[in-house]
Amino acid sequence: MTYNFLDESGQILREAGRIGGIDPNVMAFLEAPGRVVSFRIPLKMDDGSFRVFDAHRVRYNDALGPSRDGTRVSPDLDLDEVKSLALIMSIKHAAGRIPAGGGKGGIEADPRELSPREFESLCRAYIRFLRPRGQAYDVPGADIGTDLQTMSWMLDEYESITGYHEPAAVNDKPPILGGSLGGYEATGSGVFDVFRVAAEQAGLEIDGLRVAIQGFGQVGSVAASKFHDAGCVVVAVSDSRGGVFAKEGLNIPELLEHKRVTGKVAGFAGSQDLSGGAMLECDCDVLVPASVQGVITGENAGRIKARMLVEAANAPTTVKAEALLLEKGTIIVPDVLANAGSVQLCQMERSQGLSDNYWDLETINRLRQERLAKAYREAVDTAAGHGLKSVRLGAWINGLKRMEEAMHLRGWC
Structure with missing residues (x-):
């Protein structure tokens, strides 16, 4: 079946609106x-x-x-x-x-x-x-x-x-x-920030967790470094030209240098080559899709072994795949939270540009971590309050409620 990104997003929008009790007039406006x-x-x-x-x-x-x-x-x-x-x-x-x-x-x-x-x-x-x-x-x-x-x-x-x-x-x-410090690393670092909060809430010990990352561009490479530095074992990484796997873990600093020199991760010393599909289904604790949308589907969801899915890309998981993964107990950290480091950074960049007052990196990193953690915890609480397994729906309900309030106050609905 052909993946329809717009239809998938619309399904999530309507389901979150229904469960969250969002004003039908607001939902009608948001249909397009x-x-x-x-x-x-x-x-x-x-x-x-x-x-x-x-x-x-x-x-x-x-x-x-x-x-x-x-x-x-x-x-x-x-x-x-x-x-x-x-x-x-x-x-x-x-x-x-x-x-x-x-x-x-x-x-x-x-x-x-x-x-x-x-x-x-x-x-x-x-x-x-x-x-x-x-x-x-x-x-x-x-x-x-x-x-x-x-x-x-x-x-x-x-x-x-x-x-x-x-x-x-x-x-x-x-x-x-007039940009902000920390801009290049914001999304990838934010992926790890939210993962850390999710792992803590799930009772997972970070040290030694096996991580696989699909996508080794700006986001995936920064996230890989963060996981590696925190003591996780990054067992698999892929880019648009192939993937690599090492059961004992990949040396991420050396892999970054290999990618810089060769333009690809394939052929990295001490690893075995891996296809994109096999990368998603490899033996790992945490899977981080960090490339494009729609890569985890109803067809391959049953073969995914990871206990936690951290969505560094936008909409990498289809609606059907999410239902199957949640049913078997997989923790899904959704894109609207996991890859929101960049939007938090852009908000800080805007504040600095408007005020002509630029902040140090320590301040920026602290604010990013605090804001991402708060958004994740609020989504978890909302999901639990509605009896939902899906943190994604919790985040969408929270977002829709804020938009609903703003639209009502403006007199739009």
């Missing part, structure tokens, strides 16, 4: 995004040829504040995916008590097929054609295919258009341009 913008970007290539790229930006709901974040550049991106991600971002902000709405955007392109000049031109053109209105309306951030450099180009393009500096208009930029 509040605003969708699609546009086409013409680009002259280095060889003189001409290409057109489709692009999108979705502001799902902004009852709690200006919408934010990510901008995804991916060859298979489509509008339904952007809508789903914007909905998840709305819940992620609301469940984490962040005064922001959910936004998501992207370009249908493969950065690997573009020269540096072509990619920079495409990123700048995205901002021009988006016609952004600044930090009080909608704030683009980074996602798959974008990074500190791309967000620097986007900020510069925005400021060139407006004629004045506004660091809070774009998130996930380098500290020297």
Whole structure:
């Protein structure tokens, strides 16, 4: 069966609304995004040829504040995916008590097929054609295919258009341009922060836990280092070009160097190669999907051996798979909590940019850990209060209740 990201997100939305007793008028409003913008970007290539790229930006709901974040550049991106991600971002902000709405955007392109000049031109053109209105309306951030450099180009393009500096208009930029310390590590570190709270609540001793991580990009590699440094045994890691397994554990610092030199994790000394499917089903205590959505399905859920699933990617687990995993006692730490380190960081980045007062890394790490832990515990409590096994539904109910309150106070419903 073909995975339908938008349908899956809608199912969770409706179920959380039903269980949480959310006003039907609020639910009717949330059945679709509040605003969708699609546009086409013409680009002259280095060889003189001409290409057109489709692009999108979705502001799902902004009852709690200006919408934010990510901008995804991916060859298979489509509008339904952007809508789903914007909905998840709305819940992620609301469940984490962040005064922001959910936004998501992207370009249908493969950065690997573009020269540096072509990619920079495409990123700048995205901002021009988006016609952004600044930090009080909608704030683009980074996602798959974008990074500190791309967000620097986007900020510069925005400021060139407006004629004045506004660091809070774009998130996930380098500290020297008004970004925050700890930005690169925020999501991966946050994955470990939430895992640590979940393990404590479940009575699991962290030292010696066997961890498998699908995805070894920015998020997965940082998370792997955190698990390794805490005494966990990282037995398996994969990226888009393959995976590796070592029963006694992988040396993560050496694996990071191997990946830097070779561009892949496959072929790492002292390990055996592993396919992507086998990676998800390997013998481990904690499984961390950190790549893309829909990788854990009703077909492979029964073969997953992990006692805990920590969702570092957005929506890696289908609705059917979650039901099967919860039934057999797997603890699921959902994406809207586990990978929310970046949105907490972006909120801090915004606060610093607006005040022109920048914080030290110790303060940033402390605030991130405190806020993530609080959101997780609140979701667990809400789930328990409704007799639910699903912490995901607890988080979505909390997010919907905050959005409902804001919408009622604004007189929308």
